[in-house]
Amino acid sequence: MSFQKPDFKPQYENYIGGEWVAPADGDYFENTSPIDGSVIARVPRSNANDIDMAVKAAWKAADAWGKVPASERCNILFRIAARIEENQELLAVAETWDNGKAVRETMAADIPLAVDHFRYFGSVIRAEAGQVADIDAGTVSMEIHEPLGVVGQIIPWNFPILMATWKLAPALAAGNCVVLKPAEQTPVSILMLAEIIADLLPAGVLNIVNGFGPEAGKPLATHPDIKKVAFTGETTTGRLIMQYASENLIPVTLELGGKSPNIFFESVMAEDDNFLDKAIEGLVLFAFNQGEVCTCPSRALIQESIYEEFMARCLKRIEAIQMGDPLELTTMMGAQASNDQYEKILNYIDVGKQEGAEVLIGGEAYQNETYPNGYYVKPTVFKGNNKMRIFQEEIFGPVLSVTTFKDEAEAMEIANDTLYGLGAGVWTRDVHQMQTFTRGIQAGRIWCNCYHAYPAGASFGGYKKSGIGRENHKMMLGHYRHTKNVLMSYDKNPLGFF
Amino acid sequence: MYVERVSVTEKAAAVIDQLRQQHGDLMFHQSGGCCDGSSPMCFAKDDFLVGSRDLLLGEVHGCSFYMASDQFEYYKNMHVMIDVTQGRGSSFSLEIPLGLRFMSISRIFTDDELANLRPLEVC
Numbered sequence: 001m002s003f004q005k006p007d008f009k010p011q012y013e014n015y016i017g018g019e020w021v022a023p024a025d026g027d028y029f030e031n032t033s034p035i036d037g038s039v040i041a042r043v044p045r046s047n048a049n050d051i052d053m054a055v056k057a058a059w060k061a062a063d064a065w066g067k068v069p070a071s072e073r074c075n076i077l078f079r080i081a082a083r084i085e086e087n088q089e090l091l092a093v094a095e096t097w098d099n100g101k102a103v104r105e106t107m108a109a110d111i112p113l114a115v116d117h118f119r120y121f122g123s124v125i126r127a128e129a130g131q132v133a134d135i136d137a138g139t140v141s142m143e144i145h146e147p148l149g150v151v152g153q154i155i156p157w158n159f160p161i162l163m164a165t166w167k168l169a170p171a172l173a174a175g176n177c178v179v180l181k182p183a184e185q186t187p188v189s190i191l192m193l194a195e196i197i198a199d200l201l202p203a204g205v206l207n208i209v210n211g212f213g214p215e216a217g218k219p220l221a222t223h224p225d226i227k228k229v230a231f232t233g234e235t236t237t238g239r240l241i242m243q244y245a246s247e248n249l250i251p252v253t254l255e256l257g258g259k260s261p262n263i264f265f266e267s268v269m270a271e272d273d274n275f276l277d278k279a280i281e282g283l284v285l286f287a288f289n290q291g292e293v294c295t296c297p298s299r300a301l302i303q304e305s306i307y308e309e310f311m312a313r314c315l316k317r318i319e320a321i322q323m324g325d326p327l328e329l330t331t332m333m334g335a336q337a338s339n340d341q342y343e344k345i346l347n348y349i350d351v352g353k354q355e356g357a358e359v360l361i362g363g364e365a366y367q368n369e370t371y372p373n374g375y376y377v378k379p380t381v382f383k384g385n386n387k388m389r390i391f392q393e394e395i396f397g398p399v400l401s402v403t404t405f406k407d408e409a410e411a412m413e414i415a416n417d418t419l420y421g422l423g424a425g426v427w428t429r430d431v432h433q434m435q436t437f438t439r440g441i442q443a444g445r446i447w448c449n450c451y452h453a454y455p456a457g458a459s460f461g462g463y464k465k466s467g468i469g470r471e472n473h474k475m476m477l478g479h480y481r482h483t484k485n486v487l488m489s490y491d492k493n494p495l496g497f498f
Numbered sequence: 499m500y501v502e503r504v505s506v507t508e509k510a511a512a513v514i515d516q517l518r519q520q521h522g523d524l525m526f527h528q529s530g531g532c533c534d535g536s537s538p539m540c541f542a543k544d545d546f547l548v549g550s551r552d553l554l555l556g557e558v559h560g561c562s563f564y565m566a567s568d569q570f571e572y573y574k575n576m577h578v579m580i581d582v583t584q585g586r587g588s589s590f591s592l593e594i595p596l597g598l599r600f601m602s603i604s605r606i607f608t609d610d611e612l613a614n615l616r617p618l619e620v621c
Binding site (some may be wrong): 239240294351396 | 605
């Protein structure tokens, strides 16, 4: 089946202080769909004035929102989850139009995961508590959590609604008000989400300001009344966000991507069973979301003893990846999110060819007959070595770089020979080998005999240049609040010093 | 005459001129990582704090072009040409509001070129 295009409004506004507000200077930009290159809607091109208005509106709400009991914040997050669930199809199809990804994914992953994420943070905020310690017979120490106040969040374009949720749910659960800037490629689905949930939150708790990085993102990241910035993106902007945060001495959390190894040991082929089938699918997951995933398993490390046979079976599975209309449930891969992203991927395919890597499949753009003006790339596999740029730089496209290893020592060396450390996959039937690699790989998430699962409650974040902080887990609450220590003396006697 | 590590297309140079009128002196820093990473970012000269381990690869149309030294390990044998394309990257790079995106086009140096490259400057 195919889904109808949602009724996008011709023009959206910023959401500030509980109202839909036109940008101060009256400027808008066109939001295009990567599916067919068409204009979806006009979106505010905001600047420092709009950010300032949003920060003020957020502070106006901050005191009251910070005092709402955890039980009520929990209820509100549950209501948000239920509202998203009721509107799953609308949001999934809108996400597909905005981002280009196949509706098969938005229906099965993006939106259901967002629903569960709000429920998770609703649950943990209700269940957790501060700490109390008896320091001595007359002294009690209490660790009390208090919200930061107003936080800034800059959202990436690869999973717009889900990544906004990863940042919003812990911030709201912890009692903060938020000024959120969606990515300029994909603002509309988040604005539709806001329309759907707006009445569930007090005015000013959630504020959304649209616009370009240098014009709206920078004023948000440098604003003196923002108490924390959360950002997902790339390393240069990550450095800039830290630099801006240093002006105000505020904390940041950053998720900056990776070049995740996916390691296949010879035991996966010991039997021709469901597990082997799962491992083959595990390699092919590089094509999930057209490769536009920070943890894309973009380096496959295969033990040489099984390489030929294992790779032959993987290539057969890659050949079977269905491309076509992203709005059909049978389509497995959609469009890359923007023209420049599409061009960058093709440039990297060219770099791989220049470096002497062998193209095993794909290696070119895909001509989509339904949407000739969209941005489609064939799933591509290179064979090469780990020193090549296609093994070291994040392409953020459906491009897999494959190499082989002799033994465990070589596998570990290649796996950790990267500037990044976000994710890794290990596939083996040997539990001891698994243990060696789960602890030996320098990355924040090790998938063992699985890949690309993102359940709420499993922490997610980077080692090395992949970032700072752990999302997707209740420990993220700690990044969204102060700890206040209350030191209580029950002793009536003076110290005797003075 | 040294062989340069970085160059710029006429089209990209015209965009640099346009941005310079608005923002003054400019610089580039090659990004890594996800989303809009692995692309050159263009900033006002003093907006981005160049790090003590960033490398100056050369000048493009009056702009210094920097890269983190660990990332440069993989660019040692590559020429980088800054080009520009239609598109909407999201980052703090200054050309984004124009509906344009700078991009790096790479080419492997020949052996003759490698023997005569401009020396790198540590910042």
